[in-house]
Amino acid sequence: MNRKTLVLPAVVGLLAPVLAACGGSDSGSSGGDAIVVGTTDTFTQLKTRPAPLDPAYAYDVGTWNVLRQTVQTLMAYPKGDGAPQPDAAQSCGFTDSGNERYACTLRKDLKFSDGTPVTADDVKFSMERALTIKDPEGVFALLSTIDTIETKGDRQVIFHLKTADATFPFKLSTPVAGILNPKDYEKDKLREGFSIDASGPYTLKAEVKDKSMVKAVFTKNPNYKGLLDVKNDKVELESFPSADAMGEALSKGDIDVMARAMTPDQIDKLSAKTNGDINLVEMPGLEIRYLGFNTEADSVKNKAVRQAMAQVINRGQLVSEVYGTQAEPLYSMVAATVTGHSNAFLNKYGDPSVSKAKTRLTEAGITTPVKLTMHYTTDHYGAATKKEFEVLQKQLNASGLFDVSIKGYRWQEDDYKTKEQKGQFDVYGMGWFPDFPDADNYISPFLDKDNTLNTPYVSNKIRNQLLPQSRREADRLSAAKDLTEIQDIVAEDVPLLPLWQGKQYIAARDDITGSEWAINSSSTLQLWELGRGVKG
Structure with a gap:
């Protein structure tokens, strides 16, 4: 098994991509046929x-x-x-x-x-x-x-x-x-x-069908001057309707690389193979999943309801049943490997407890069971999202404190994000792939002014004091005190409820080189790293 190590200064620890199955040549080529990369992302x-x-x-x-x-x-x-x-x-x-x-x-x-x-x-x-x-x-x-x-x-x-x-x-x-x-x-x-x-490393030609881009053809830009070393002449990013269809195309050789989002079963099967012509690259990731709340909605307006949900949800069971070793429970909106992270939700709520949740609701005068609907996107974060919300629903309803239903929407066709921003969802599932690996980017996009969720929740202390103070510190370790206090406020008020942090995967045929560098910890594709070598 071939191992290479990446270092991310803002992250505690080493990020080590792991290649399973056969390994191709390390020497790539900028010539040859286009390298075809599959994705389940849609562009409509x-x-x-x-x-x-x-x-x-x-x-x-x-x-x-x-x-x-x-x-x-x-x-x-x-x-x-x-x-x-x-x-x-x-x-x-x-x-x-x-x-x-x-x-x-x-x-x-x-x-x-x-x-x-x-x-x-x-x-x-x-x-x-x-x-x-x-x-x-x-x-x-x-x-x-x-x-x-x-x-x-x-x-x-x-x-x-x-x-x-x-x-x-x-x-x-x-x-x-x-x-x-x-x-x-x-x-x-x-x-x-x-x-x-x-002026980037590639030019784009889009192949469009029914107002959807089904293939993005990237051709090396001869005028590019910059940091990146482009190791191929052309890459095609092809959209698939499902992870299964994408996996079948990889097996047949119709595509060379399979990117996001693979299913847990696909990853398990590729991980178990000790030979073959497909390599699986695994690396720690900075992707997180969380629940968001419309804090003005009647069902969750009282923070005791949100606190009770935080007290009941069992992250360990959720991850084990849905994602196995491909994710870890998360107790803060800040990814666990990022400088400034603290286990704020674990510190406040401890282990899952129905009795503690019941006490919170009783003290707040909340009649149980609390009826609410949790919304999720069926296609944007992978096929396992439905199962994830079924497990969450089962946990909450089994407590006897909640009467939860779930409803799925397509990301683009049903305009999931716009519905959330307009306050049409009381409770909703979202994921976050950081814009950059700093704790600020797990906080300000959700809680600062003009945030991406358009949340009605406002903490003046976070917006006007703690975030500005934290940004003054070039040494991000020095910002830890302010960042910890922000996470403690979030755990108390629960406008957001972190669930888990995931790993990153990419699969490639064994004549493709550079696959271990073709995706970084934030799920950013770096297609310029791919080359075509010799089969293993």
């Missing part, structure tokens, strides 16, 4: 969401995986994980002691894929555009600490921040901070359809 243009691939709108792991191949950012991540490094930029850094002024110098002779020079004004245009459009999806909030953007000449960009933000270099590595060609994008309107014009 709807009336309510006409611009699925616009960086000022897109804010889910699937669309970001398309944008990261095509849209270049000032900063990016090196092979594997680690602190962000200059990509479109030649250099970047804070120029003051208070972390409120951040300056970048662009690489010389940087060009968009059509050969047009990339300038500092293009950087300014792209980020101000996202802030101007301010799409309800909430991705613009990643740039919300920007006050003004100054340019000097064609290559220097200076960001003046409203408040100290030590996480700002990480935010400049996200697609919303991507540099766009102004001739192809309006400054105050989203770009509809599936076209992308930028």
Whole structure:
């Protein structure tokens, strides 16, 4: 078994990808046929969401995986994980002691894929555009600490921040901070359809059927200059209706790589194989799953109801029955391996207890059983989500304190996220793939102003005191005190209820090289790492 180690400074411990089954050659090739990668992510243009691939709108792991191949950012991540490094930029850094002024110098002779020079004004245009459009999806909030953007000449960009933000270099590595060609994008309107014009490692040609992108064809951009070493000439990302269909295509050789989302059974079967022509890569991940609450809804408005749910739910049993060794129970919204994590929910509630939950409800004057519906998405986080919610339903109803029903929706076709944002769900299941590996990114997207959930819950102490204080600390260990207090407040008020943290997997045929680097701990596809070698 071949092992390689990745180091993520913001994460405690080592991230070690593990390859099972046969191993291919380590030497890749940039030539040959296109490498075909399968996914169960869907990319659909709807009336309510006409611009699925616009960086000022897109804010889910699937669309970001398309944008990261095509849209270049000032900063990016090196092979594997680690602190962000200059990509479109030649250099970047804070120029003051208070972390409120951040300056970048662009690489010389940087060009968009059509050969047009990339300038500092293009950087300014792209980020101000996202802030101007301010799409309800909430991705613009990643740039919300920007006050003004100054340019000097064609290559220097200076960001003046409203408040100290030590996480700002990480935010400049996200697609919303991507540099766009102004001739192809309006400054105050989203770009509809599936076209992308930028300066990233690949250009995109979308194959569309019934307003859905069924295949994204990525071709190496000859004008790309940056941090990344592109090891192939072409990659095709093909969407499948199910994990089973994707797995069958891999077995037949119709695709070369199987990415998210595989089922637990598929992973177990591939893990058990000691020979064959398919490699399974496993690595610790930073993905989390949680329940969210509309804290203004009658059924869960009283926090005693939410606390009782936190007291009853048995995470260990949930993980064991649904995901086995592929996940771990999680007791905070901050992933367990990220600096600043604390087991806030375990500290407050201890082991699952029906009697303690009953006491909480009785003291609050709540009549039992509490009737409510938990909503989940059937297709966005994998086929096992339905079983996960069936187990949660069984646990809560078995307590005698709840009368829970569950209802599933498709992510795009049923507009699951919009329904949640409009407050149509009292309780809902969501997942989170971090924008960057810092504790702030497990808190502010849900609890800060302009958050992605549009939650009615507000903690002024978190928003106005603890988050700003934590962002002043460039040494993230020094922010631990504030971050711990935030997690304790969440455990007390339960606007969100963390469930589990998952591992990351990718499967590839044995003539594909670089598969161990083709996905990082945040589920970001790094297709430029793939090559075609010799069968094992």
